[in-house]
Every structure is written in C-alpha cells, then in structure tokens.
Amino acid sequence: MKRNSNKPIKLTEVCLRDGSHVVRHQFTEEQVRAVVRGLEDAGMHYIEVAHGDGLGGSTLQYGRSLVDEMKLIEAAVEESKNSKIAVLLIPGIGTVHELKQAREIGAQLVRVATHVTEANVSAQHISMARELGMEALGFLMMAHSAPVEKLVEQAKLMESYGAEAVYVTDSAGALLPNQVRERIKALRQSLDIEIGFHAHNNLSVAVANTLVAIEEGATRIDGSLRCLGAGAGNTQTEVLVPVLQRMGMDVGVDSYKLMDLAEEVIAPILPKAQEIGRGSIVMGYAGVYSSFLLHAERAGQRFGIDSRDILVELGKRKAVGGQEDMILDVAAELAKQKA
Numbered sequence: 596m597k598r599n600s601n602k603p604i605k606l607t608e609v610c611l612r613d614g615s616h617v618v619r620h621q622f623t624e625e626q627v628r629a630v631v632r633g634l635e636d637a638g639m640h641y642i643e644v645a646h647g648d649g650l651g652g653s654t655l656q657y658g659r660s661l662v663d664e665m666k667l668i669e670a671a672v673e674e675s676k677n678s679k680i681a682v683l684l685i686p687g688i689g690t691v692h693e694l695k696q697a698r699e700i701g702a703q704l705v706r707v708a709t710h711v712t713e714a715n716v717s718a719q720h721i722s723m724a725r726e727l728g729m730e731a732l733g734f735l736m737m738a739h740s741a742p743v744e745k746l747v748e749q750a751k752l753m754e755s756y757g758a759e760a761v762y763v764t765d766s767a768g769a770l771l772p773n774q775v776r777e778r779i780k781a782l783r784q785s786l787d788i789e790i791g792f793h794a795h796n797n798l799s800v801a802v803a804n805t806l807v808a809i810e811e812g813a814t815r816i817d818g819s820l821r822c823l824g825a826g827a828g829n830t831q832t833e834v835l836v837p838v839l840q841r842m843g844m845d846v847g848v849d850s851y852k853l854m855d856l857a858e859e860v861i862a863p864i865l866p867k868a869q870e871i872g873r874g875s876i877v878m879g880y881a882g883v884y885s886s887f888l889l890h891a892e893r894a895g896q897r898f899g900i901d902s903r904d905i906l907v908e909l910g911k912r913k914a915v916g917g918q919e920d921m922i923l924d925v926a927a928e929l930a931k932q933k934a
C-alpha cells in the first residue's frame with residue numbers, strides 16, 4: 596500500500612473504553628488488569644481506559660460503572676510499562692477535575708471528544724491537557740453527519756487549541772470507503788498535525804475503511820480486540836494487524852499475542868459474541884450513534900416496539916451522543932402512534 600504519510604502508525608486499543616458500552620460499564624479490576632497485561636506484552640502503543648462515555652460518564656443517564664474508572668485507570672497504569680494509558684473526555688460529561696485526577700494517576704494521553712460541529716467546546720480541555728504534560732488529541736464524533744468542509748473547519752479549531760492530532764470518528768459506522776477517503780484527504784491537505792481514524796463495524800467495512808484512512812495518511816488508528824466496542828464494535832485489532840503485515844506494514848505489535856488475548860481473555864468477557872446484528876446494521880444505515888444500541892433495545896422491549904424503528908427515528912432526528920434521554924421519548928411516541 597502506498598501511504599500518504601511517512602510517520603509511524605500508532606495503534607490505540609479501545610476495548611476497555613468503547614467496550615465498556617457492551618458490558619454496560621461493568622468491567623472489573625481483574626478484567627482490566629488481565630487485558631492490559633496482554634496488550635502490554637503484545638506491544639500495543641496506547642490503551643484507552645474509561646467509562647464508555649468517557650471520564651465522568653458513570654451516571655444514571657449513561658449507566659453506572661461497577662468499579663470507579665479512576666481505580667481501573669490506576670490498575671491499567673500499574674500493569675503497563677511501555678504501553679501508554681489513554682483516556683477519553685467529552686466536555687460537559689467529564690470536567691478538568693477528572694482530567695487532572697486521571698493525569699495524577701498516570702494517564703498520558705487524552706482524546707477530547709465533541710460532536711463533529713462542536714469543536715469549540717474542546718478548547719479548555721485540550722489546553723489544560725497540554726499544560727498537564729499530556730498528549731492531547733481531538734476526536735470529532737459522528738463524522739459522517741457533517742459535510743467535509745465543516746469537518747475540516749472544526750478540525751482546524753482543535754488544531755488551533757493545541758490538539759496534536761484530530762480523529763475522524765465514525766461513531767455510527769455509517770461511513771463508506773469513498774467517504775473516509777475524502778475526509779482524511781481533506782484533513783491531510785488542511786492540517787499540519789496527525790490525523791486519526793476510529794471506525795465502527797456496523798456495516799462490515801471497518802477494516803476496509805481503516806485501510807483507506809491509512810492509505811490517505813491517517814497515522815493514529817483505533818481498534819478493539821474481538822470487536823469489543825459499541826454496536827458491532829470497532830476495527831478488529833487482531834485482524835487489522837496481520838492485514839497490515841500482509842501489506843508490508845509492521846506496526847511493531849505481536850499479532851499472535853493479540854489473537855491469543857482476544858480468544859482467551861476478551862471472548863469470556865463478552866456477554867454474547869459481537870455480531871453484526873440487525874440493530875447494528877440499521878444503526879450504520881441510519882447513521883445512529885453506536886452506543887445507543889443497547890438503550891434502544893431496552894426501550895423497544897419496554898414499549899413493545901421494534902428497536903429498529905426507534906433507531907431509524909433517532910437517525911431522522913439527528914440525535915447526537917449525550918441525548919440518550921431522547922431514546923425513551925422516541926420509543927414512547929412510537930408506541931403511542933402504534934396504539
């Protein structure tokens with residue numbers, strides 16, 4: 596593959612953060628320790644640990660964590676030597692208070708996540724992270740939902756606040772390869788910082804999209820072992836690494852160790868195998884935030900309606916992350932219409 600960048604690829608394993616949605620935020624300290632030990636041994640570059648909705652996400656609205664995320668981050672830091680521990684923060688859900696706490700216990704990188712049109716709310720957290728000596732990256736969620744020019748404008752804002760990279764975050768798993776290409780290409784042409792890509796596999800194109808992103812010059816790449824991430828999960832890490840090897844790119848991570856970890860440690864954690872089920876397909880198709888899946892399934896059961904109808908309606912209303920309360924409203928409305 597001809598890459599449009601000569602910078603090394605840096606992988607971030609997100610199963611201990613994005614996967615938190617799948618286990619309803621019930622990770623135990625032992626699970627986190629076992630996963631981090633395995634990832635450290637395999638040579639993973641970054642490991643993200645936090646509540647699924649980022650620092651401070653443990654609430655009634657998003658789902659309470661079984662174990663305080665700071666305790667999990669601390670455990671992850673203890674188990675890692677060369678792998679760096681990363682956290683995610685959505686301004687408004689997480690605050691500078693949690694950011695400082697995460698830094699004090701050893702987190703080295705933060706991804707400040709905002710909706711794709713709301714980069715302006717990331718300024719304070721990006722600059723605070725830099726002051727704290729952390730790597731600070733921007734994470735533009737629901738990147739499918741804005742025109743390319745808007746995405747570029749918002750990424751430039753994050754760059755101006757001090758972000759060292761900006762991610763195209765395909766939260767809904769809705770982007771198709773040509774759309775990933777045009778987005779990464781446009782960012783590469785307009786920014787001086789690194790570009791990242793975070794996929795969801797709802798339409799079964801996460802690996803393909805990630806390859807396109809890398810080809811166009813993305814160097815910060817996310818994956819989750821065994822697809823342990825919201826919806827149908829992310830780019831499957833233990834698949835991506837050997838695919839890259841076959842393309843002549845050695846990212847310095849041991850693929851056998853990743854495969855063993857996925858099979859022996861992650862698979863037993865999964866409540867059920869991560870499949871591209873009907874809910875995930877509809878999310879990708881309708882452009883709905885992947886972490887809404889389980890909330891919509893629960894609401895569907897409660898109101899006796901098909902959760903796909905809820906997801907399609909949420910897509911029409913352009914619901915964004917943080918609007919989980921809309922799921923119940925939509926379900927109640929649809930049930931009323933049905934009655």
Ligand SMILES: C[C@H](O)CC(=O)C(=O)O
Pocket residue numbers: 613647648649685708736737764765766767793825885886916
């Ligand atoms: C808080 C979200 O789950 C962040 C993310 O991983 C995404 O938007 O995708």
Ligand SMILES: [Mn+2]
Pocket residue numbers: 613766793794795824825885
């Ligand atoms: Mn995600």
